[in-house]
Amino acid sequence: MLIEEMTVKQCHEFLVRMDFGxxxxxxxxxxxxxxxxxxYEPDRLYGFSTLGRKIExxxxxxxxxxxxxxxxxTKSWNCxxxxxxxxxxxxxxxxxxxxxxxxxxLEKRFLWWxxxxxxEQPRHAHQxxxxxxxxxHVAEMTGRRAEPDQFDAGRTHQKISG
Amino acid sequence: MLIEEMTVKQCHEFLVRMDFGxxxxxxxxxxxxxxxxxxYEPDRLYGFSTLGRKIExxxxxxxxxxxxxxxxxTKSWNCxxxxxxxxxxxxxxxxxxxxxxxxxxLEKRFLWWxxxxxxEQPRHAHQxxxxxxxxxHVAEMTGRRAEPDQFDAGRTHQKISG
Numbered sequence: 351m352l353i354e355e356m357t358v359k360q361c362h363e364f365l366v367r368m369d370f371g372x373x374x375x376x377x378x379x380x381x382x383x384x385x386x387x388x389x390y391e392p393d394r395l396y397g398f399s400t401l402g403r404k405i406e407x408x409x410x411x412x413x414x415x416x417x418x419x420x421x422x423x424t425k426s427w428n429c430x431x432x433x434x435x436x437x438x439x440x441x442x443x444x445x446x447x448x449x450x451x452x453x454x455x456l457e458k459r460f461l462w463w464x465x466x467x468x469x470e471q472p473r474h475a476h477q478x479x480x481x482x483x484x485x486x487h488v489a490e491m492t493g494r495r496a497e498p499d500q501f502d503a504g505r506t507h508q509k510i511s512g
Numbered sequence: 513m514l515i516e517e518m519t520v521k522q523c524h525e526f527l528v529r530m531d532f533g534x535x536x537x538x539x540x541x542x543x544x545x546x547x548x549x550x551x552y553e554p555d556r557l558y559g560f561s562t563l564g565r566k567i568e569x570x571x572x573x574x575x576x577x578x579x580x581x582x583x584x585x586t587k588s589w590n591c592x593x594x595x596x597x598x599x600x601x602x603x604x605x606x607x608x609x610x611x612x613x614x615x616x617x618l619e620k621r622f623l624w625w626x627x628x629x630x631x632e633q634p635r636h637a638h639q640x641x642x643x644x645x646x647x648x649h650v651a652e653m654t655g656r657r658a659e660p661d662q663f664d665a666g667r668t669h670q671k672i673s674g
Binding site: 372375376384414419 | 536576
């Protein structure tokens with residue numbers, strides 16, 4: 351297995367292609383990690399959520415970390431870890447253009463959106479649900495990827511050829 | 513899609529079956545989320561790592577969060593989020609039995625272990641690498657799972673027969 355650091359360009363390309371990851375936020379030095387759906391363009395990651403612990407914590411401490419991985423098998427995977435700052439995009443005049451941009455990017459995954467939104471329903475069964483749109487401004491990003499090396503390929507060949 | 517909270521028993525069974533998740537740790541109110549391999553038995557999650565940011569941060573602040581999910585498709589998934597406390601299991605007499613227990617559980621995924629260990633090598637190419645064994649004592653755990661409901665099943669049938 352050959353492992354290498356990803357370039358910034360490779361990190362961007364990977365995040366643009368992906369739409370599912372995990373977001374970590376913090377309250378009083380206690381971390382909380384949850385799965386999220388997102389849409390990415392360089393240095394901005396857009397997401398949405400109903401009100402809950404994640405949003406409350408990010409409102410009080412905007413420092414977050416997003417981890418996105420793609421594991422094809424044990425010897426072939428990509429992983430990007432991005433640190434950044436949470437900004438809520440409320441339904442107000444100064445956020446119109448950024449909300450439109452977020453919607454445009456997120457619309458491409460509309461089915462995922464519906465699914466994730468539905469997942470929030472049991473918690474809010476007796477109250478109207480409000481979707482919150484947000485942006486993570488990425489400040490730092492690292493990525494690593496692995497692929498089978500010549501020895502792995504040899505072993506695979508041996509296995510296939512019997 | 514039908515979404516429901518998982519019982520404690522269901523959370524345990526899910527974590528026993530899984531071996532890959534994401535661990536969140538914190539330093540100075542900044543979260544850091546990384547993929548981990550693990551072995552679980554009720555209320556204890558064993559993992560290993562070489563020395564790096566994750567271990568350094570958990571040594572200074574043992575409060576951690578582990579997220580484990582399994583996404584079969586958009587309408588069928590499981591997700592457990594566990595908060596707990598990091599404890600390192602150094603190679604010392606008072607940790608012998610717990611280290612043996614950890615090794616026994618982790619051995620079942622030995623190939624994963626080797627892979628994850630190899631993944632740490634580029635960072636430590638010029639220094640000897642030291643594998644650190646640790647335990648997360650789980651204090652709080654929640655889980656949710658989704659499965660297709662009768663309407664999804666109807667749509668699937670329609671698609672297949674149509």
